[in-house]
Amino acid sequence: MPSRQGIGLMSGTSMDGLDLVCCTFTWEGDQYQFTLDQAESIPFDPRWKGRLLYLEEQSGEIFAKTHVYLGHYFGEAIRGFIDRHSLKPDFVAIHGQTIFHQPDRNFTAQIGDGETVASYLPCPLVSNFRNKDLALGGQGAPLITLGEQHLFPDYRLFLNLGGFSNLTYGATAFDISPCNIVLNHVYRHQVDGKEGQDFDRDGALAASGRLAPELLSALNALSYYHKPPPKSLGWEWVQGEVLPILDDWTGTTADLLHTFSVHAARQIGAAVRQVGARDEPMLVTGGGRYHRFLMSQIAAELAPEGIRIVEDVPEGWVDFKEAIVFAFLGLRTLQGRPTTLASVTGAKHDVVTGSIHLPPTGGWAMFAG
Template sequence: MANNNYNVLGVMSGTSLDGVDLAHIHFTETNGKWTYIIGEAETVPYTDAWVQKLKEAIDYTPRQLEQLDHDYTALLANIIREFIAKYNLEGLDAVCSHGHTILHRPHEGVTLQIGNLPQIAALTGQNVVCDFRVQDVALGGQGAPLVPIGDRILFANYDYCLNLGGFANISFEENGSRLAFDICPVNTVLNYYANRLGYPYDNGGQIAEGGQMQQELFYELESLDFYTAPYPKSLGFEFVKGTVLPLIENYNVQTEDKLHTFTNHIASQVAQVLAHKQNGRLLVTGGGAYNTYLIKCMQALMPDMHIAVPDDKAIQFKEALIFALLGVLRLRGDINVLHSVTGAAMDHSSGKVYKVQALA
């Protein structure tokens, strides 16, 4: 009989570059129903030097990427090892780690998450499940989003699950299938302009709220081809760097106005995705859930939607929680990627498993 109790560590680094999220999770499966407890959880921020490296890596040569992957694997392993020691964690079944996305061009068959090299098991002294996206891209899928199966299993009491991280992505059931896709950039753009003003992020959206709407910029953003493309679809930082930021920079307006306009653009895109689903319960997680101005803009466009913002641990560590679940499902040989979401040829169980004993 399969083990029904799991003691794992979920590890996630998102495109907003705020740091590495680590969450100690206990899962229990009883008659097909899963429950979880989030124990110790923490975000370990990157140094300024690492933030700069991760921002620049999209333009690295293959040799530079290889070295970065090696260095980042060592960094990530050290962060994981220190977290385990700090909280005296024992008896872990696995560390389930997403790594950090550097390249994501699924239409070219390319996706790269650094920090997933085999030596991470030996460096952490733990069994590791990681590198969840590559297999899906090889099967013709987008390799993203991967969180929706966790939404289905752990958050079925919500009609829609919206994550506002570096990008906005949404997940919901339709005609018996789980559908999910990326909507638009969020903190990859908002943090860029907050940084320009000397802030790490726009706290509560206060700067954006004080800005003015630039209608021409707003309409040009709304007209980007990605928004009318059919799903499954996903975004990488390439879209922000190559399309969104150059578009915004064409406008000689105040940074506050750019933040105001882009925040309203995010709300507009979310509302358009849910245009025919205006009633229901919408769970909002990710760093953008703290952006009260963005939530206010969304609510104004969707007055009949119940927008639920959960407790801090769920907001901050939902993705670490779900990648922990993906790792557990992989260990069980259960499906953890849905083709209805990614467009792959089939549902599958994805992720590489590195056993510490085999690498010692």
């Protein structure tokens, strides 16, 4: 049975850090298995977080410089990960940092220049997993569905609570609503510095608040929630549609966080009912899993459908599932196999995505001779 070791790097929209994994993949035909060999989460340098949060407002020159400089930052992080654990990877895959995602306008942008990253590596790098899917009429998202199907076959229902919440049920997947990207934004702008952290740890402040019915109604009325899939979300949509509602809110931060958490949970409940899932275990991953108040609201929303949140999750899956999946997608690209599903993204057909960057010292070729 063939075997390859790959590294995956994920940097999500919530910008809480770089998730790095090293996995060994084996396969027979189109059936895959994996082991999680090493995993680390590296907090974003605060200077990088500040630069990336407002990059879409900067000049083209600053954008281009940041694309290259972030490539160095990623490359150094991966090289350090390799050296610390004495790894000998066959390939590396990175998602990049999303700055723009506007599928309705047929473009998306993930920065962290692949050629720059590859200059640090002893093996091929795969990056740029979204653009080809968009060029073929798709959303370029969600990208993790194939990995969920192949790597976690004991489950059909998945919920990821990252910057955005997204749902997978069988071959259907879509972004549900903003999640940590808004909760962290609110906390960072209204509380950060007073508590010595930039997120609501365990959802404690949200739990202390009270529901604001008018705010909840305004959020639930957003038109995105009434669109059928395929669909996906980006920070620009949050800026244009969600933040104006929150900015008009004059209540307490605790009540805002409480109400937005209830809103996110209710949209998750609506999405589960939309796909017709009932009496299923659901694998919940991502940083939002640690938000106790949000999780309690999700559990209450899903209880009438018989949906049971999986409690005994193998080590590393909650924090690193997306990085694991991107390592897997890098393998799929190098195998010439599809990495996106038309049923999920809306592209004309299943698509092999990803740009391949060869190591600077050679020793790897697609065509010998």
